[in-house]
Amino acid sequence: MIGITAFGGYIPRLRLSRKAIVDANAWANAGLRAYGRDERSMCNWDEDSLTMAVEAARDCLTGVPRDAVKALYFASTTFPFEDRQNSGVAAEALNLKDELETLDLAASQRAATSGLIAALKAAGSGPLLFVAADKRRARAGSTQELLWGDGAAALLLGSENPVAEFLGSYSEAVDFVDHYRGQYREFDYQWEERWIRDEGYAKIVPPVLDGLFRKTGVQPADVAHFVFPCTYARLPQSIARKAGLREEGVRGNMHAVCGETGAAHPLVMLVDCLEAAKPGDLILVAGFGQGCDALLFRAGDALPKLAPRSGIKGSLERRKAETNYSKFLAFNDLTAIERGMRAEADKQTALSTLYRKKDMLLGLVGGRCERCDTVQFPKSNVCVNPNCNAIHSQVDHPFADTPARIRSYTADRLTYTPDPPAHYGMVEFEGGGRLMSDFSDVDEGRVEVGMPMRMAFRIKEYDPQRGFTKYFWKAVPA
Amino acid sequence: MATGIKDKVVILGMGCAKFGERWDREADDLMVEAFEEAIADAGIDKNEINAAWLSTAIEEVHAGKSGIPLAMALRLPYIPVTRVENYCASGTEAFRGAAYAVASGAADIALALGVEKLKDTGYGGLPQRSRGVLNSMYWANLSAPGAFAQLAAAYRAKHGVDKADLKRAMAHVSVKSHDNGSKNPKAHLRNKINEEAVLNAPMIAEPLGLYDCCGVSDGAACAILTSPEIARSLGKKDLIAVKALQLAVSNGVESQHNSWDGSYFATARIASTRAYQEAGIDNPRQEINLIEAHDCFSITELVTMEDLHISPEGGAIKDVLDGFYDSDGKIPCQIDGGLKCFGHPIGASGLRMIYEVYLQMLGRAGERQRATPPVRGLTHNLGGFPHQNVCSVAIVGRYGA
Known part of the structure; x- marks a missing residue:
């Protein structure tokens, strides 16, 4: 019996008020006013699809030994690398074992649902971790x-x-081009919404649902939850009604709390649904994009017994309202903002160093001295314990999931950061080890010595000259 | 234990360029400016110098690498010139190299010259520079003020000090240095400030405001060293001798081992203890008469007073507010304005400190001269960050004292 054995989710902490977007742009497009309510999730400057995928995966693997994972598939339409396997980077960050099947799935809003179907067919050979993440970049002032x-x-x-x-x-599969993004293009090109709704969703989705019911023999009325990302108001209800699904089973599209998270959204909504589902519930997941995928699941008795995790619910609760639209533009490189001369410093990455130290840099793996048991970061040739100093005594010791506390800190307005002031300080790990670490997701004036922190995989910096995103770990409030 | 450097080397002459934003000067101009004063003070011919040490820290924004910039600027006659860099302790390292050369007998007369030309970057503060390929990939995005600011957070947590009380003591440190700097014609910053201005200044790295940070300056300073015998043979009286030269360098305990609490400089405690031992000083609070500490930030100076074993641990705030370190206090600290106001051309700073102690001992410090010339003076440099640094402590004093 193949299925979902665990799940996790991640929505960035920042939620941009749609009113802020509309207030800034309605002068040019009054039609935007129709969308001025509630909020959308927004990556911090140091987050992207890869970092979000790692966070969701860590959440999913709560209580699961990392060595158990045999494959990692990653679906996104906004991979930070077009040619460097993104799932491979995630695997390093997750400290998964080397014997691993990795695969990137891209190029359609169906990347996650189509990928999930393929993954479920492959999952028989062992635990397969499937992650989906998107951070879609839209033009300033667009409906998107x-x-x-x-x-x-x-x-x-x-x-x-x-x-x-x-x-x-x-x-x-239907080559219905509601939008596309050509090679070397920064933004999507979008066709008329009414056409997409009436000629696309309304005509392409229903036969797929019928096909699923035919194939599985399940009665539509028995389906408890219909997970169907769609930004058109009332359209999912109308499609559900026509398909014979119970209208009250249509899951909300989370527009009010985070917006549509691209190719990840069917899975984001599915996780959100699993957090509310009861054993025995039938869950239908549909994904639209140049055709349609439909998948059917039945919640099992193991569902209520799953170890507690943050999930979508938890990450939605970890929320910080953002009303500064200029900040959103700057974070997404949608405006030519003054970054100061310090931002010009060229700190190019030596790929050979990155490879040699990948466990340390991507996996936050340090050392534990087998002589005195002192754990330390980074792992080194000579033990740092002044009463030991044993040589060649250290074995790998992962720090990523170890709780930490702030020992000292500052909020720095001199050093260059895309989001001043730069917060950083010494964090001490429970059980030993410390790191002078960048902080992220902290609020100015609310950092204090002793504050509990956890480590998060984040963008260290972006090298604009070479188009290379550098990742490392930062301390964020626990 | 080694016998140490005490009274084996004396200062033959010293010089110091005017520190500041020297927009019209190159690094070699500054070197010559400091050297002209020193060679005149020493009363020797340039060709009598047997070896030289050049200290620069951020050479990529001015003179470039190696000892060549010094040899070229002064047209030194093909003598050995060694460039040293050890963060902000670089100047003291050049002095140490020259002193050891004299003490060993390898040189009769040796030159130590430090220079830094930092103001050609186009922006305020220290120049951006590489931390090393791997370090850049995982070190926090720290600036100097941000690294030192953390002392305040850890010091407050350890000693239960109120934020405002600490900030006020830090303000006193800066007000005092501005008062002192106003009397120093070679100082970069000569304006007087008050506590209110310090407390209301723009924040640089919490809790360090603009006036908690030292100046970033262009400048050069130099020392010409020889043995007591040669100095006497050249007709020198009132010899100022080297009493101690110590260096302690972090080995990763502070940055990687949880035994350090972040509120003090582990290196400074060790370097100063060893320096007092080398100089034969039992009670520094009684026997040291003048201190030039590495006041890169107000909090650094405050904490350092404890690490030099002058103020008791947790007692620096009281001493600072009592005026113990003021120019008319028991042990003046930064009587020349310090890094704060004299300025901080990194490679020159250690030598500038010794220059001031030397002038004060000889009664040549002009308007800022201490009424009773000091007998023993201590200089201290702190390079790097509180969590990993190079600390130098030098003690100079009257020969035989």
């Missing part, structure tokens, strides 16, 4: 900017005690 949000979700697939059993899927 208001509709979209940033987020990620992760599913662990396998046969052991699934929290949701996979009952089957049905797909149709």
